Amino acid sequence: MSTNHVVIACDHGGLSLKQKIIQTFSQIEWQDLGTSNEESVDYPDFANHLAEVLKSHPDRIGILVCGSGQGMAMRANKFAHLRAALCWNEESARLSREHNDANVLCLGGRLLDHDLALKMTKVFFETPFEGGRHARRVEKLNGKAD
Ligand code: RB5
Secondary structure (H helix, E strand, C coil): CEEEEEEEEECHHHHHHHHHHHHHCCCCEEEECCCCCCCCCCHHHHHHHHHHHHHHCCCEEEEEEECCCHHHHHHHCCCCCCCEEECCCHHHHHHHHHCCCCCEEEEECCCCCHHHHHHHHHHHHHCCCCCCHHHHHHHHCCCCCC
16 A cells, blocks of 8 residues: 555544644645544544545545544444454554555544654554454455344
8 A cells, every 4th residue: 555645534523633643644645535623523524535536546545633543443344344343552554454455544643642643643554564464354344244
């Protein structure tokens, strides 16, 4: 997956962490889908937009930030081409890449220490998918569920 271009979106609860991520990883060409101010918005709208962009750019990583990260992850995982991981520490971020081939990192801007979230983002960028037995399991993620 490419870390040259990364797609990012947030709601009002994730705005300050999103801004820190963009500032910290300034070498990346960010596609920032908003929101861009503290006005209250609905997080599923932003997850939908990110899903649409990743549909046309399947090699890109996405980052979704809301207050808890939870609503963004729930919405993102409705899309078959997204594997969105709600992560809470560096280990969960690493495993989401190694084992689950996550292509979207979901972060809780109100719950996570922001310095930790930046470290988690770096780990997410730098960790490759392990493949092997995990590839078979990831294949099954989109199997019939109901
Ligand atoms: C917004 O108040 C909050 O519900 C949202 O940012 C997120 O935490 C939802 O999962």
